Amino acid sequence: MAMAAMYTVGDAVGWTIMGGVDYRKWADHKDFYVGDTLVFKYSNQYHNVKQVSQKDFLSCNTTSPIATYMTGSDFITLKRTSHYYLLCGFPGHCEAGQKFEILVTPTSLRRTPSTVLSPSPSPSDDETSTITFTSTAPPLYSSNFFLAFKFLVFYLVLTGFFF
Numbered sequence: 459m460a461m462a463a464m465y466t467v468g469d470a471v472g473w474t475i476m477g478g479v480d481y482r483k484w485a486d487h488k489d490f491y492v493g494d495t496l497v498f499k500y501s502n503q504y505h506n507v508k509q510v511s512q513k514d515f516l517s518c519n520t521t522s523p524i525a526t527y528m529t530g531s532d533f534i535t536l537k538r539t540s541h542y543y544l545l546c547g548f549p550g551h552c553e554a555g556q557k558f559e560i561l562v563t564p565t566s567l568r569r570t571p572s573t574v575l576s577p578s579p580s581p582s583d584d585e586t587s588t589i590t591f592t593s594t595a596p597p598l599y600s601s602n603f604f605l606a607f608k609f610l611v612f613y614l615v616l617t618g619f620f621f
Contacts, residue, residue: 462493473500502530515543518552
């Protein structure tokens with residue numbers, strides 16, 4: 459069973475407009491699942507965190523937030539599958555790039571450290587002998603070529619082609 463992850467928004471720089479963090483890129487390189495936590499570290503004299511609708515996110519409208527966080531050390535646990543739209547509500551900060559959106563997916567889709575392949579049960583004598591494979595986790599590599607190559611090698615080893 460995979461553990462929930464904790465992400466410090468902006469990593470070591472935190473939640474600010476002064477650190478040169480591209481929050482969109484920061485979020486794009488991560489997978490977020492139900493149960494994960496976002497940690498916002500910032501000076502609450504100059505920043506806050508607002509969860510807003512997609513429409514308000516796109517226009518940097520902070521007048522009707524879904525939720526507002528102002529402590530300077532906020533822990534936001536992602537409790538449901540959904541798009542989350544987060545921004546700083548201080549004037550001009552959203553427009554300067556202090557915002558990001560994420561898609562939270564079900565915990566059941568969380569990637570595991572390795573992909574385990576197992577053959578389906580052996581067909582009986584009167585069935586066709588087609589071998590199918592199932593994966594217990596999504597592939598860790600995005601290259602379809604690499605995944606196809608792994609399946610081919612596994613199939614050839616399984617059928618005794620190399621021996």
